[in-house]
Amino acid sequence: MLLDLVNEFGKAFFETFWMMSIAVLFAVLVGVPLGIALFVTREGMFFENRFVQQVAGTIVNIIRSIPFIILLVVLIPFTKLILGTSMGPTAASVSLTVAAIPFYARLVEASLREIDRGVIEAAESCGASPWLIMKDVLLPEAKPGMIAGLTVTIISLLSYSAMAGIVGGGGIGDLAIRFGYYRFQNDVMLITVIILIILVQLIQFIGDRLAKAASKK
Template sequence: MLPDIWKAFKETLTMIGIALSISLVIGLPLGILLFVTDKGLFWENRLIKNIFGFVVNLVRSIPFIILLVALFPLTKLIVGSTIGPVAASVSLSVAAIPYFARLVESSLREIDKGVIEATIAVGATPWMLIKDVLIPEARTSIIRGVTLTVISLVAYSAMAGVVGGGGIGDLAIRFGYYRYDNTIMVSTVAILIILVQLIQLAGEQFAKSIDKR
């Protein structure tokens, strides 16, 4: 079963890689937008804050397995199929974007308001404030948020195997559960545990390495 396990592992990495890339590209700006449009901030806008906040909360409130099935039409439209790791990446991305956006927003809220006010007082533009103050000040916390997002994607990718998404979860269901192969079931669980531990360790080490405080 080693070839099947290796193939499933690569499919899992494919799903996580695609979904993480999309969540970073969209989730980071979304998280910043949720923060800077809040009350008392330099781009305060209650309408935008409420609209995007509602959408983020709406997606996060839907259990992933339901979201996975509900997005089949969108998945079919984008990739032309509803099975396989690339197809599963669509739902994984939709689930990860609001999750990561909230983590970014939470990270930005940890910044001392005095730093933001002082930067505004010396005439910094909003873009300069975001680029030179908000992101650098919150980068350690954001890296930890990325780590949490990747770990969540590992769990989501395993669930995607239930509906033919491929990966470790699919292997566990097809061979471990349906064929009552305890060896495969234990092996897949062990692989996921080791993967999560490595991701957590790598994320913490990277976050500490860039923390200049």
């Protein structure tokens, strides 16, 4: 039984790692450009566009306002459409990705807002194009905040991934529900919680170190 339980833990953590890896990848690939778009289309910026700002901002806010457990259920038909199934870690990664993109996009936008406006104006006065400013000014200046935001996003996704077990998504949450809840094995539940706490602390430690290394201050 101990060997079976160890194997179950190994499988659960691999499933959690897999679904989170997919979500984090798309959060960065889509969330960063979306966050930049939300920032540069604001009033007073070089790509000011009220329509884009309102539409993109509204969509982001709507998705962020939906509790993740409800989002999991709402996206089941969409997940079946693109993957053919709503079960398993890959299917669960769809909901995680949809939740992660707007979440991280707002954190990227917040990091960009913290940049001293004078730095941007100085680059503009030197004749730098908007694209050059984004590449050589905005992204380098916002890098520490973006790394910190990604750390928060990963930790949030870890807690979200635990909920995926409720709808057959596998992973740590599924293990805790099957053994800790349905079979009344409280020791499994306790071990799962302790491991999650350790993982969160480790992720936060690494994220803080990377953000500090990227900071120029």
